[in-house]
Amino acid sequence: MRTSREKCVPESESPRRLDLPGVTDWKRVSPRYVLVEIVGTVLFGLALCGGAVVLWLVVGLEWAPYLIAAIVLLTLLTVLFEPRRVRAMGYQLRQDDLLFRRGIMFQRFVSVPYGRMQLVDITRGPIARWLGLADLKFVTAAASSGVLIPGLAGADAESLRDRLVELAESRRAGL
Structure with a gap:
């Protein structure tokens, strides 16, 4: 039951739970x-x-x-x-960075600028390899900023790796 203090916001205008303002089109x-x-x-x-x-x-x-x-x-x-x-995991390629999200109760959003990426690595465990999946890991100069996008289709992981390496090299060249 709503109290008189609560605003009645239409469903279409209320922000979705796992989205940041202005960020749409998450790839899962x-x-x-x-x-x-x-x-x-x-x-x-x-x-x-x-x-x-x-x-x-x-x-x-x-x-x-x-x-x-x-x-x-x-x-x-x-x-x-x-x-x-x-289902709560997703990523998005933005203009200057890659944004990754995960978590249900404790949500985590990590932004990795393309120019800061030093290594983009693909790993495949035995079960993931059997299912045709791969994990994409990004390493930056900061010790705690290793980001892992798990469960990508193998071809998608390879094309995303190549795209990110290309973006990282072009952004580092501009520094």
Whole structure:
């Protein structure tokens, strides 16, 4: 229920949750990337469950079954949220920089100026390679500014890498 203090803004005029003002046309990561994330989450959950089983059977900890149940529950909840988390990822090539976003509750927007890019790297894990996906990583001079765009189609990652290298070289030449 609205209070008298709240403004009634039409749906078409209200800003969308994951967008910045003036930024439109986000390119999303591949929907197949959800499978990569789910497999990674399940394997991690199985490894943790295996450690808890060792604690239970070998060490004899009585509370280990509760730990196993908690691990299974957290793994299932994480798997349920993976599709939404992957849909929240996107990037946009702007005039002077690349803008990347990720996150649902804790949103992160990273802007990487083309002239500051020192390395554009493509990596492929075994599951991503099987699905034809690749990750694109940008490295700048700042230690904490490594940006990773995961789950791009292989051909898209290669063309984006070539485009970014071209833009980076032209912007550095102008410095």
